[in-house]
Amino acid sequence: MIxxxxxxxxxxxxxxxxxxxxxxxxxxxxxxxxxxxxxxSLEDVDLPExxxxxxxxxxxxxxxxxxxxxxxxxxxxxxxxxILEALKKGKHVVTANKALLAHDGEELFKCATENNxxxxxxxxxxxxxxxxxxxxESLIANNIYKIEGxxxxxxxxxxxxxxxxxxxxxxxxxxxxxxxxxxxxxxxDLDGYDAAHKIKLLAxxxxxxxxxxxxxxxxxxxxxxxxxxDYAKKLGYRIKLIAQAKKLEKGYGLDVAPTLVPINDIxxxxxxxxxxxxxxxxxxxxxxxxxxxAGRYVTASxxxxxxxxxxDDKKWTYHYEHTDEIYPITYSSYYIRTNKPIDVDYDxxxxxxxxxxxxxxAYEKDELLNKxxxxxxxxxxxx
Amino acid sequence: MIxxxxxxxxxxxxxxxxxxxxxxxxxxxxxxxxxxxxxxSLEDVDLPExxxxxxxxxxxxxxxxxxxxxxxxxxxxxxxxxILEALKKGKHVVTANKALLAHDGEELFKCATENNxxxxxxxxxxxxxxxxxxxxESLIANNIYKIEGxxxxxxxxxxxxxxxxxxxxxxxxxxxxxxxxxxxxxxxDLDGYDAAHKIKLLAxxxxxxxxxxxxxxxxxxxxxxxxxxDYAKKLGYRIKLIAQAKKLEKGYGLDVAPTLVPINDIxxxxxxxxxxxxxxxxxxxxxxxxxxxAGRYVTASxxxxxxxxxxDDKKWTYHYEHTDEIYPITYSSYYIRTNKPIDVDYDxxxxxxxxxxxxxxAYEKDELLNKxxxxxxxxxxxx
Numbered sequence: 001m002i003x004x005x006x007x008x009x010x011x012x013x014x015x016x017x018x019x020x021x022x023x024x025x026x027x028x029x030x031x032x033x034x035x036x037x038x039x040x041s042l043e044d045v046d047l048p049e050x051x052x053x054x055x056x057x058x059x060x061x062x063x064x065x066x067x068x069x070x071x072x073x074x075x076x077x078x079x080x081x082x083i084l085e086a087l088k089k090g091k092h093v094v095t096a097n098k099a100l101l102a103h104d105g106e107e108l109f110k111c112a113t114e115n116n117x118x119x120x121x122x123x124x125x126x127x128x129x130x131x132x133x134x135x136x137e138s139l140i141a142n143n144i145y146k147i148e149g150x151x152x153x154x155x156x157x158x159x160x161x162x163x164x165x166x167x168x169x170x171x172x173x174x175x176x177x178x179x180x181x182x183x184x185x186x187x188x189d190l191d192g193y194d195a196a197h198k199i200k201l202l203a204x205x206x207x208x209x210x211x212x213x214x215x216x217x218x219x220x221x222x223x224x225x226x227x228x229x230d231y232a233k234k235l236g237y238r239i240k241l242i243a244q245a246k247k248l249e250k251g252y253g254l255d256v257a258p259t260l261v262p263i264n265d266i267x268x269x270x271x272x273x274x275x276x277x278x279x280x281x282x283x284x285x286x287x288x289x290x291x292x293x294a295g296r297y298v299t300a301s302x303x304x305x306x307x308x309x310x311x312d313d314k315k316w317t318y319h320y321e322h323t324d325e326i327y328p329i330t331y332s333s334y335y336i337r338t339n340k341p342i343d344v345d346y347d348x349x350x351x352x353x354x355x356x357x358x359x360x361x362a363y364e365k366d367e368l369l370n371k372x373x374x375x376x377x378x379x380x381x382x383x
Numbered sequence: 384m385i386x387x388x389x390x391x392x393x394x395x396x397x398x399x400x401x402x403x404x405x406x407x408x409x410x411x412x413x414x415x416x417x418x419x420x421x422x423x424s425l426e427d428v429d430l431p432e433x434x435x436x437x438x439x440x441x442x443x444x445x446x447x448x449x450x451x452x453x454x455x456x457x458x459x460x461x462x463x464x465x466i467l468e469a470l471k472k473g474k475h476v477v478t479a480n481k482a483l484l485a486h487d488g489e490e491l492f493k494c495a496t497e498n499n500x501x502x503x504x505x506x507x508x509x510x511x512x513x514x515x516x517x518x519x520e521s522l523i524a525n526n527i528y529k530i531e532g533x534x535x536x537x538x539x540x541x542x543x544x545x546x547x548x549x550x551x552x553x554x555x556x557x558x559x560x561x562x563x564x565x566x567x568x569x570x571x572d573l574d575g576y577d578a579a580h581k582i583k584l585l586a587x588x589x590x591x592x593x594x595x596x597x598x599x600x601x602x603x604x605x606x607x608x609x610x611x612x613d614y615a616k617k618l619g620y621r622i623k624l625i626a627q628a629k630k631l632e633k634g635y636g637l638d639v640a641p642t643l644v645p646i647n648d649i650x651x652x653x654x655x656x657x658x659x660x661x662x663x664x665x666x667x668x669x670x671x672x673x674x675x676x677a678g679r680y681v682t683a684s685x686x687x688x689x690x691x692x693x694x695d696d697k698k699w700t701y702h703y704e705h706t707d708e709i710y711p712i713t714y715s716s717y718y719i720r721t722n723k724p725i726d727v728d729y730d731x732x733x734x735x736x737x738x739x740x741x742x743x744x745a746y747e748k749d750e751l752l753n754k755x756x757x758x759x760x761x762x763x764x765x766x
Contacts, residue, residue, distance in 0.1 A: 018524050018666060029523060122521070128667040130513075130521030138505070138513030140412060141401050141687035266673060269649055283401060283680040283687075284511040290649060291670035301666040304524035313696045 001034050001311055004060030006082055007073035008041035011096055011123070014300030015070060019307070020048045026304075030311045037066060061085050068310045070303060071095040080104055087111045087119065092310040094303055096123035099188075102197035106210040109318035118310055123302035125198045126151065126275045129291040130302070133309070135206055135279055136316065142281035144206040146246040148383070151198040153273035153293040154181050154189040155221045155241045159229075160271045163238070168226050181273065191220035192241065192256040199243035202277065203254060207247065208320045215326035218256040228337060228378055231357045232260050235348050237335070238268045242383060244329055251325025260335050260359070260382040266290075267383070330365040333382040334358075342371055384413070384694055387421035387443030389465055390456030391428045394479055394506070397683030398453060402690070403431045409687075413694045420449060440465050444472055451693045453686060454478040463487055470494045470502065475693040477686055479506035482571075485580035489593040492701035501693050506685035508581045509534065509658045512674040513685070516692070518589055518662055519699065525664035527589040529629040531766070534581040536656035536676035537564050537572040538604045538624045542612075543654045546621070551609050564656065574603035575624065575639040582626035585660065586637060590630065591703045598709035601639040611720060611761055614740045615643050618731050620718070621651045625766060627712055634708025643718050643742070643765040649673075650766070713748040716765040717741075725754055 003019065005012050019026070019036050026034045038060045039047045047053050060066055061082070069086035071093060073079050079100050086093050088111065095101070101108065101121055112119035122132045126149075135144065150156050154176060161172040173190075176182050188194045196216045204210060221241050232239050237260035246253045261268040266288060270276045275293030280286045292298045333347070336358045341351075348359040359382055360368065368379070386402065388395055402409070402419050409417045421443045422430045430436050443449055444465070452469035454476060456462050462483050466476050471494065478484070484491065484504055495502035505515045509532075518527065533539050537559060544555040556573075559565050571577045579599045587593060604624050615622050620643035629636045644651040649671060653659045658676030663669045675681045716730065719741045724734075731742040742765055743751065751762070 014666075022524060022526075025526075026523065129670055130517040133521055134513040134517055137692070138516055138688045139684070140409065140691050141405060141684045143405075143408075264652065266649055266652055269647065269652055281684075283397075283684040285675050285678075285681060287512055287672070287674035289670070289672060292668050295668075297666040298668060301522070301524045301664075304666075305521050308523050309520070311697075314694075 001032055001067050002065045003034070003036045003068045003070060003307060004038035004040065004063070004066045005036060005070045005072065006040040006057050006060060007071065008039050008045045009072065010296045011299045011303065012041070012072040013045070014296035015072065015303045016047065016051065018297065018300050018304050026308060030308060032311060037063070057082050061089055061091070066091060068092045068094060068307050070307065071097060072303070076100045076103060080108070083108055083119070084111055087115050087117055090115055090117055092118040094120050094306040094310070096121065096299060096303060098124040098194070098197040098201060102200045102213050105201070105204060106322065113318045116315060118315055120306035120309060121201065122306050123299045125201050126277055126289065126291065127293040127295060128298040128301040129275060129277070129289050129293070130305070131277045131289045132201070132205055134289070135202065139279065139281055139284060142283045144279055144281040146280040147199065147202045147206055147277065148242060148244050148267070149199070149277035150240055150267065150270050150275055151243045151277070151293070152189055152195040152241055153275055154183070156270065157181050157273045159221060159224065159239060159241070162226055163229055166226070169222065169224060190222055192218035195241060195243040195256045199245050199254060199256060203245035203252065204320065206245070206279070207252060209252065210320050210322040211324065211326045215324070216254045216256065217328035219258065221258050224258050225378070228380070231337065231350065231355070232335060233263070234350060235357070235359055236263055237261060237382065238263055239380060240267065240270070246329065248327065251323065251327055253327050253329035255328040258380050260380055262383070265383070331362060332365070333362050334360045334365070334368055335380045335382050336360060336368065337378040338372065338375055340375055344368065344371060384415055384417050384450050385448045386417070386419045386451045386453060386690060387423065387446070387449045388419060388453045388455065389423040389440050389443065390454065391422050391424035392455065393679045394682045394686065395424070395455040396428070397679035398455065398686045399430065399434065401680065401683050401687050409691060413691060415694060420446070444468050444474070449474055451475045451477060451690050453690060454480060455686070459483045459486060463491070466491055466502070467494055470498050470500055473498055473500055475501040477503045477689040477693070479504065479682060479686060481507040481577070481580040481584060485583045485596050488584070488587060489705065496701045499698060501698055503689035503692060504584065505689050506682045508584050509660055509672065509674065510676040510678060511681040511684040512658060512660070512672050512676070513688070514660045514672045515584070515588055517672070518585065522662065522664055522667060525666045527662055527664045529663040530582065530585050530589055530660065531625060531627050531650070532582070532660035533623055533650065533653050533658055534626045534660070534676070535572055535578040535624055536658060537566070539653065540564050540656045542604060542607065542622060542624070545609055546612055549609065552605065552607060573605055575601035578624060578626040578639045582628050582637060582639060586628035586635065587703065589628070589662070590635060592635065593703050593705040594707065594709045598707070599637045599639065600711035602641065604641050607641050608761070611763070614720060614733065614738070615718060616646070617733060618740070618742055619646055620644060620765065621646055622763060623650065623653070629712065631710065634706065634710055636710050636712035638711040641763050643763055645766070648766070714745060715748070716745050717743045717748070717751055718763045718765050719743060719751065719755070720761040721755065721758055723758055727751065727754060
């Protein structure tokens with residue numbers, strides 16, 4: 001197995017490092033040579049001996065000896081070109097590029113199927129946590145009908161800081177940023193785009209569907225206040241940024257939203273930058289995968305497992321259907337904070353000062369918004 | 384893919400049911416026929432149309448058309464004979480038989496390797512939770528150094544009852560028994576044998592070693608009192624039956640013991656008959672798998688994934704080393720309850736009535752036992 005790694009940043013470098021350090025053990029496992037032939041990057045990088053450094057990814061794609069191209073440069077333009085060209089040359093591709101796959105997955109997966117090669121992306125969701133492959137292979141007996149998770153470590157880290165250090169959103173954001181937890185484009189994390197990319201990949205994988213990314217309704221954590229967190233806690237909940245995908249009677253529900261999760265629930269105990277994915281299906285019922293969602297070696301661990309997986313003769317095919325029937329999941333129990341009492345059926349009610357806080361029975365969101373009319377409110381879903 | 388299922392009890396029947404109901408979808412997934420040709424059982428069973436019922440497993444083993452033999456009769460005598468003969472005839476074997484693999488795995492896995500066929504056992508650990516295959520394949524980049532888990536649903540169900548319903552062990556046991564949670568041989572669950580079988584399988588899989596089952600030190604939950612549970616809770620812990628396997632400087636540590644787990648820890652929030660496995664490794668750090676540890680369809684889900692896995696050309700090989708260096712894990716923080724103060728370094732201390740309760744710093748167990756001398760004590764490990 002001859003490998004070319006394109007992109008030698010955090011994860012790319014970690015991947016090369018693991019492949020070199022664990023070479024002997026990996027080769028014993030699969031009974032075949034495991035060799036990184038190329039490392040490609042626009043910036044000069046010190047590569048371990050024997051690996052060819054190049055600035056031109058075409059050197060890799062045009063080398064007939066290369067079996068697997070690993071795309072770790074990120075972004076959606078050059079990365080796409082590299083992946084498509086590699087697939088067309090009959091090379092397997094491994095990537096961690098969730099944004100690209102969430103936007104252009106349909107084209108890319110179809111290209112892989114047409115060329116009878118693999119396009120694996122375990123590292124794109126949940127960092128190193130095994131979830132894409134287990135959902136596809138270990139759960140193959142099952143019809144999956146719901147996926148829920150905390151898929152963005154940065155926002156979970158900020159929410160944890162707000163709770164533990166008694167901070168408001170902006171104070172916590174500053175600390176998270178100082179500690180390097182926030183990406184250059186903060187909106188990706190804070191407004192839910194990153195979590196939405198990931199839930200889209202999980203939904204494609206589980207439901208065998210393609211759909212437009214823009215169909216996913218998303219809301220980030222900017223509106224989560226310390227006050228609402230405190231009320232939620234009094235009522236037995238934590239606020240988490242939950243990404244959800246489920247089969248509806250007609251079509252599929254997908255959204256990303258700050259959501260109250262019971263503190264007694266395992267998902268409610270996922271703190272710091274950890275991720276969790278819960279999958280519900282007909283035979284296995286609910287199963288949950290938990291671990292670190294990011295980090296050089298954490299993510300590289302998943303990249304390496306995908307690379308080694310390319311050794312198998314098996315090919316994943318992507319004869320998925322394209323659907324437009326993607327809807328937000330609006331039928332739910334809700335947390336409402338208002339400054340006047342409202343007429344709703346509720347499971348819990350709390351009043352403090354001028355605040356009235358309800359955990360409602362399950363409602364269609366529109367019905368609640370009607371009841372609220374023009375008055376001020378803070379509203380979150382409840383899991 | 385032509386399949387023969389030996390054993391048509393709870394899991395066997397569930398397996399046949401899934402394979403029949405999901406036939407079209409599974410065939411589409413792997414591009415090959417998925418056909419249950421035989422069901423074998425000593426008792427007459429109503430099988431779906433087209434499946435041959437037999438009382439003689441030789442009918443299956445001697446049928447050249449059969450690719451995969453599924454052993455679900457349990458026990459360690461006939462089951463072993465069936466598996467060995469099937470492997471020698473070049474058939475893949477899928478089993479959920481943890482007791483057999485824990486005792487005779489070395490012989491069985493070597494036989495599979497010699498005959499170049501697969502012997503898969505995902506359903507033997509954690510019911511349907513994917514953990515054997517992910518530990519082997521998704522974590523292939525990693526050197527695993529620790530595995531911990533709640534692997535026995537029955538004891539976790541009893542411990543949950545004791546806490547929630549304020550019961551003593553024997554009262555909770557009676558209820559669990561009434562609800563069908565306790566096996567005919569109650570000792571398998573209550574004294575830790577079942578958890579030990581499972582941690583042995585996980586250790587073999589992760590560390591690539593064979594060793595004698597009797598080397599595992601085990602302690603069940605019979606000595607867990609409601610009183611100690613209450614004290615533990617005051618100190619921020621729950622008592623769980625924890626199975627552990629870790630690499631030591633020399634050799635491997637393995638044991639099963641009631642252990643205090645922090646209530647804030649995810650493992651401490653695993654209640655009822657749920658199972659959890661946490662794997663710690665060098666690159667991926669810690670990853671955790673959680674779900675239902677038993678049930679007809681839950682377990683059959685894992686059996687079916689193993690059967691479908693036999694479609695791949697890949698073979699797992701078992702060139703593991705046999706080791707005698709298996710030790711209990713004795714260096715730990717401990718919970719001690721005594722009726723006189725003792726001289727230990729501790730993180731927490733509580734005294735109520737005549738009871739003195741310590742959460743000690745990490746000690747070698749022998750050192751603590753020396754300090755305790757002849758006095759009465761209750762002692763559990765702390766995670």
